[in-house]
Amino acid sequence: LLRRFTRGFVKQIAVLLGLIAGTLVAIPFGVIDLTPVLDADVIGFPAPFHFGAPQFRLAAILSLCVVMVVSMTESTADMLALGEIVGRPADERTIAAGLRADTLGSALSPLFNGFMCSAFAQNIGLVAMTRIRSRFVVATGGGFLVLLGLCPMAASLIAVVPRPVLGGAGVVLFGSVAASGIQTLVRAGLDKDDNVLIVAVSLAVGIIPITAPHFYHAFPRTARIVLDSGISAGCVAAVLLNLVFHHLGRRRGAEETSRPMDAGEEIAAAHRAGAGVVPERDPAMP
Numbered sequence: 064l065l066r067r068f069t070r071g072f073v074k075q076i077a078v079l080l081g082l083i084a085g086t087l088v089a090i091p092f093g094v095i096d097l098t099p100v101l102d103a104d105v106i107g108f109p110a111p112f113h114f115g116a117p118q119f120r121l122a123a124i125l126s127l128c129v130v131m132v133v134s135m136t137e138s139t140a141d142m143l144a145l146g147e148i149v150g151r152p153a154d155e156r157t158i159a160a161g162l163r164a165d166t167l168g169s170a171l172s173p174l175f176n177g178f179m180c181s182a183f184a185q186n187i188g189l190v191a192m193t194r195i196r197s198r199f200v201v202a203t204g205g206g207f208l209v210l211l212g213l214c215p216m217a218a219s220l221i222a223v224v225p226r227p228v229l230g231g232a233g234v235v236l237f238g239s240v241a242a243s244g245i246q247t248l249v250r251a252g253l254d255k256d257d258n259v260l261i262v263a264v265s266l267a268v269g270i271i272p273i274t275a276p277h278f279y280h281a282f283p284r285t286a287r288i289v290l291d292s293g294i295s296a297g298c299v300a301a302v303l304l305n306l307v308f309h310h311l312g313r314r315r316g317a318e319e320t321s322r323p324m325d326a327g328e329e330i331a332a333a334h335r336a337g338a339g340v341v342p343e344r345d346p347a348m349p
Contacts, residue, residue: 066192075193078232085228094225103215109175117173127179129288131169133295134181138165140294141182144243148187149196188236191243261304269297 065077073080089095142161146153153161161182168180190196211217252258271278272293279290289295 075195078189078192078235082224082228082232085231086224089225089228094227095223097223099219100216100223103219105216106213107215108213111174111176113176126285126288129285131166131179133289133292134169134179135162135165136295136298137292138162138182140298141184141187141240143247144184144240145187145190147243147247148191148239184240185233185236187243188239191239192235257308261301261308264304265297265301268300269293272296 065080066074069077086095138161139158142153142158146157165180165182172178172180211221248262251262253262270293272291276291279287282290289299
């Protein structure tokens with residue numbers, strides 16, 4: 064309703080106002096507990112290594128490496144979706160810089176008793192709704208998060224937002240991410256049967272862990288770290304199928320279509336261009 068009947072700044076913060084309104088409505092139903100807010104300190108600093116000194120074990124290191132690959136896969140997908148939303152497709156350099164930021168945060172987070180860092184698709188949906196694309200706004204938001212991290216009372220106040228209220232906002236935010244993914248698929252050459260098969264199988268593999276959480280219960284625990292995540296499993300399937308269909312053992316016809324012109328063909332094409340004849344271009348050529 065706020066998005067439909069308001070304008071300007073109020074329209075841009077419709078999601079935030081919706082969260083506030085949903086929380087206020089939930090108060091009479093007794094689903095909000097303000098005790099953590101009242102017991103929290105106004106100012107607090109996280110104690111480094113609160114749970115003890117770090118321990119280095121090979122099995123745990125290998126497992127966390129796999130988990131980190133899954134996290135990086137999710138972050139890559141989020142960066143690609145964000146690039147489509149803001150009209151600046153994420154290239155290799157942008158993705159590499161984003162993954163460096165994620166891994167740097169993941170390296171520092173355990174020092175202060177936190178988990179590894181990962182991008183959140185909810186925020187990408189928020190960008191799609193508000194159309195705010197400024198990096199300065201993002202940096203300012205990061206500053207507020209730092210201040211909230213130093214104020215346990217404020218952090219506890221945010222934590223009391225009921226999960227159904229967050230779910231209501233998530234319907235729109237995650238839907239926006241899905242819409243950006245559909246926009247990307249539209250340009251993926253789905254007029255070719257091979258690409259349709261790649262998309263179909265990848266989507267199915269990605270949906271399996273969500274619809275059947277115990278589908279891979281007989282697999283080794285290390286393999287389940289990847290397979291139990293729909294994003295990582297679907298990504299692995301898409302990459303492998305793309306390699307099989309488009310890179311390994313390329314068809315001879317495709318190679319002949321994309322081969323460069325020899326000297327005679329270049330001269331003939333130049334004569335046609337000089338005579339006002341535009342040479343036909345194979346749409347399959349790069």
